[in-house]
Amino acid sequence: MALTPTDKPSINIGDKLRQRRQELGMTLSDVAENIGVTKGFLSEVERDKTSPSVASLLRICETLSMPIGALFPNNESQVIRKSERLSIKFGGIDIDDFLINAHQQSRFQAILSQMRPGGGGGDELYSVNSQEEFVFVLKGSVRITLEGETTVLDEGDTMSFNPRLPHTFKNNSDTEPAEALFIVSPPPRN
Secondary structure, three states: OOOOHHHOOEOOOHHHHHHHHHHOOOOHHHHHHHHOOOHHHHHHHHOOOOOOOHHHHHHHHHHOOOOHHHHOOOOOOOOOOHHHOEEEOOOOEEEEEEEOOOOOOOOOEEEEEEEEEEEEOOOOOEOOOOOEEEEEEEEOEEEEEEOOEEEEEEOOOEEEEOOOOOEEEEEOOOOOOEEEEEEEEOOOOO
């Protein structure tokens, strides 16, 4: 029986964040204070007990002078079978993300996001240090907020925008799941 993406173990990011923080000689308090979260919350992130919003994860990486791509393993294969998708924690709430392209060698990063009802990137707007972001809604309805303006994309709809502008996303339904493909070019180097 083939594994589905949700059967695969996820790539935990907490160890990498903790190792980088310790390499820099920073305490939990140092990082928490710098990004505006509690020390307890940051400890939970480092132990993979909770998932930060996308905005919080980007701030953590920025504080640690760590590209967000360093959190995810390099997939050498040019063919990624459904059963081989890497489950990643890119941040967000009630969401499962999968890296679906060869990461380090690629000129883009493709992430499949499966959002439970009400799930998404978090309420706080964030930006990504890339040139272009493309969203394709595969299932359900996804709300994209870009610089305070909200656009609802339904199944089959697409949107392109500058990811350096403050934005976030969320499943537009409180009862049905949604699924979207996010492509960012070049891969974020935050």
